[in-house]
Amino acid sequence: MKDNLIVSGSPHIHKKGSISNIMWAVVISVIPAGIAGVIIFGLDALWVTIAAVIAAVLTELVLEAWAGKKITVFDGSAVITGILLAFNLPPNVPLWLPVIGAVFSIAIGKQVFGGIGQNIFNPALVGRVFLMASWPKYMTIFVKPFDALTGATPLAALKEGKILEHISYLDLFLGKRGGCIGEVCILALLIGAAFLLIRGHLSWHIPASYIFTTAVFTYIFGAAQLFHGDWLFHILSGGLILGALFMATDYVATPLTAKGQLIFGVGCGLLTAVIRIWGGYPEGVSYAILMMNGATPFIDRYTRIRIYGTK
Numbered sequence: 118m119k120d121n122l123i124v125s126g127s128p129h130i131h132k133k134g135s136i137s138n139i140m141w142a143v144v145i146s147v148i149p150a151g152i153a154g155v156i157i158f159g160l161d162a163l164w165v166t167i168a169a170v171i172a173a174v175l176t177e178l179v180l181e182a183w184a185g186k187k188i189t190v191f192d193g194s195a196v197i198t199g200i201l202l203a204f205n206l207p208p209n210v211p212l213w214l215p216v217i218g219a220v221f222s223i224a225i226g227k228q229v230f231g232g233i234g235q236n237i238f239n240p241a242l243v244g245r246v247f248l249m250a251s252w253p254k255y256m257t258i259f260v261k262p263f264d265a266l267t268g269a270t271p272l273a274a275l276k277e278g279k280i281l282e283h284i285s286y287l288d289l290f291l292g293k294r295g296g297c298i299g300e301v302c303i304l305a306l307l308i309g310a311a312f313l314l315i316r317g318h319l320s321w322h323i324p325a326s327y328i329f330t331t332a333v334f335t336y337i338f339g340a341a342q343l344f345h346g347d348w349l350f351h352i353l354s355g356g357l358i359l360g361a362l363f364m365a366t367d368y369v370a371t372p373l374t375a376k377g378q379l380i381f382g383v384g385c386g387l388l389t390a391v392i393r394i395w396g397g398y399p400e401g402v403s404y405a406i407l408m409m410n411g412a413t414p415f416i417d418r419y420t421r422i423r424i425y426g427t428k
Contacts, residue, residue, distance in 0.1 A: 136192050139318055151298075153292055166204075168216050173219040176223040180228045181228070202241040202245060204363075218245065239367045300356040319362070319366060324362050331357060335351040355393075356400060360403070360406055365406045
């Protein structure tokens with residue numbers, strides 16, 4: 118009798134859908150934030166996003182063809198990497214910057230580990246941190262919404278000790294502030310996250326624990342500094358919502374179990390708050406997520422589910 122038993126490595130998870138379906142669903146979910154970025158910052162935001170996406174797709178195509186691997190550019194993973202990289206860039210950067218960042222994201226952040234499903238770090242954040250280290254001048258000049266003037270982000274102004282009385286919570290929620298393309302409009306990000314929750318592609322564990330931990334830590338330990346104890350300001354400012362909803366929830370680079378995801382989110386929140394309050398950079402989301410990506414194998418090891426039939 119033919120043996121139909123298939124033995125493979127864990128995790129043994131069966132769900133309807135495919136990698137392609139999930140990736141394209143994520144692409145759809147970030148469209149509201151992309152539209153908001155174009156409305157707020159103008160067409161420059163669109164060109165930066167297009168440049169990053171084209172560079173990411175072409176880099177993946179060339180590297181997979183060169184290595185003789187299966188071509189996977191149509192699964193949407195390279196597209197979402199380019200979009201998320203662009204969302205982490207100021208809208209006024211020269212177009213060669215997102216191109217270089219996208220090439221680095223795919224080549225070093227993804228393909229060097231073996232391709233999709235094998236990278237240990239979020240590829241878009243790898244590219245963003247590389248650009249920040251290489252060209253900080255371009256990465257720290259931001260355009261104020263609805264005009265062509267440059268100015269500091271709310272977090273940068275806070276780090277410099279400036280009073281931010283002219284910025285309201287509503288302005289922060291709707292994106293009327295300086296910042297990166299995809300991070301400023303919280304409303305648009307929440308709409309996209311709701312779509313993923315309804316489709317079952319997003320779990321609450323990492324976003325909730327990440328945002329809650331950042332809020333509590335900044336409230337307790339930032340109270341002694343000017344405006345640092347304003348936990349709601351910290352939630353609505355910078356890239357926290359974008360990071361918590363779309364970057365820290367990367368399927369590949371985050372823990373498998375719900376318990377592990379909660380630990381991961383708490384770690385991201387603690388690191389983000391520490392960098393914002395005491396670090397040299399006004400923002401810490403990218404670095405926090407990448408550091409916790411590195412800790413994911415250890416979290417998985419100590420939060421793995423008991424094997425059925427064993428103690």
